[in-house]
Amino acid sequence: MPTMQSRANVRLAVVGLGSIGTDVVNAVRSGHVTGIDLVAAAEPTTCPTRDELLEADIPVYEHVQDFPWHQLDLVLEATSQSVLREIAPQVVREGVDLVILSAGATLDIEFLPALLELADQTGSKIWFPSGAIGALDVVRAASVGDIESITLTTTKHPSALTNAPHIENSNIDLDSISSRQEVFAGGPAAAVRGFPQNVNVAALLSLAAGNPDQVHVRVIADPNAPVNVHEIVVRGSFGTMAIRLENEPSSTNPKTSALAAQSVVALLRQLGSAQRFG
Numbered sequence: 123m124p125t126m127q128s129r130a131n132v133r134l135a136v137v138g139l140g141s142i143g144t145d146v147v148n149a150v151r152s153g154h155v156t157g158i159d160l161v162a163a164a165e166p167t168t169c170p171t172r173d174e175l176l177e178a179d180i181p182v183y184e185h186v187q188d189f190p191w192h193q194l195d196l197v198l199e200a201t202s203q204s205v206l207r208e209i210a211p212q213v214v215r216e217g218v219d220l221v222i223l224s225a226g227a228t229l230d231i232e233f234l235p236a237l238l239e240l241a242d243q244t245g246s247k248i249w250f251p252s253g254a255i256g257a258l259d260v261v262r263a264a265s266v267g268d269i270e271s272i273t274l275t276t277t278k279h280p281s282a283l284t285n286a287p288h289i290e291n292s293n294i295d296l297d298s299i300s301s302r303q304e305v306f307a308g309g310p311a312a313a314v315r316g317f318p319q320n321v322n323v324a325a326l327l328s329l330a331a332g333n334p335d336q337v338h339v340r341v342i343a344d345p346n347a348p349v350n351v352h353e354i355v356v357r358g359s360f361g362t363m364a365i366r367l368e369n370e371p372s373s374t375n376p377k378t379s380a381l382a383a384q385s386v387v388a389l390l391r392q393l394g395s396a397q398r399f400g
């Protein structure tokens with residue numbers, strides 16, 4: 123008879139102690155996620171969460187390179203597309219699993235295939251939490267048959283679109299928008315380049331469908347939008363799915379939906395237990 127062995131806790135490091143990183147750290151530290159131990163973090167700026175972790179003797183490094191890799195099972199990236207591109211190869215080379223939030227970077231055609239090839243060699247797993255949307259299980263199942271089209275319409279308050287490269291490059295004056303106005307329509311790669319902090323969900327849909335060419339993205343600025351709205355319509359041989367999420371913005375970052383951090387906590391709960399949803 124095999125020897126009974128209890129599940130070891132998953133040792134987590136969080137990279138980026140901004141809005142999502144802080145929410146996740148707080149959830150783990152307050153005992154809302156069993157089976158996960160927070161053992162390190164990385165954050166280059168001073169912030170209250172960094173101070174709290176240091177006070178609790180949880181090391182916070184300036185650079186991911188300094189992580190105690192042999193003590194880690196899982197790294198959560200909660201930074202930006204450019205930082206993800208920098209850190210992901212090292213995480214995977216160390217054989218550590220990686221949870222990606224800045225999913226937009228995966229639409230860069232060279233980034234994800236190289237990372238997955240490396241992961242095949244080291245055994246790392248790469249996780250994409252459902253972030254600010256949901257129903258990725260339906261999109262993945264739909265892709266087993268034929269998908270005709272996926273449309274994502276994201277509506278945000280103009281203040282949540284400030285500094286987006288597409289807004290700046292197109293000389294769109296967000297302050298002059300007085301009613302609902304489309305500010306972008308196009309493919310997911312252009313969408314995540316133009317709105318790197320707003321439409322990571324376009325990349326999630328592309329990944330789940332396995333084909334970014336099927337995804338069409340619209341971004342709407344609406345001064346009367348009290349919440350971040352994502353409407354997704356998927357048509358295919360399975361039928362049609364239409365969902366609408368009205369997401370409260372995070373209290374600390376209006377570009378980010380509160381649901382994004384919650385989706386990471388939900389994933390961590392799953393990784394810390396024997397139960398899996400597919």
Ligand SMILES: NC(=O)c1ccc[n+]([C@@H]2O[C@H](COP(=O)([O-])OP(=O)(O)OC[C@H]3O[C@@H](n4cnc5c(N)ncnc54)[C@H](O)[C@@H]3O)[C@@H](O)[C@H]2O)c1
Pocket residue numbers: 137138139140141142143164165166167184185186200201202203205222223224225251252253254255318319320322323326375377378379382
């Ligand atoms: N997948 C999704 O559905 C989804 C939803 C919302 C947000 N996001 C993305 O998640 C990421 C994090 O979002 P957020 O709202 O927490 O952002 P944020 O700006 O609040 O926090 C980012 C943090 O990363 C830190 N940082 C910068 N460079 C770093 C480095 N080299 N090492 C470690 N930390 C570094 C910053 O100082 C900051 O504290 C963003 O890319 C955002 O677009 C994804």
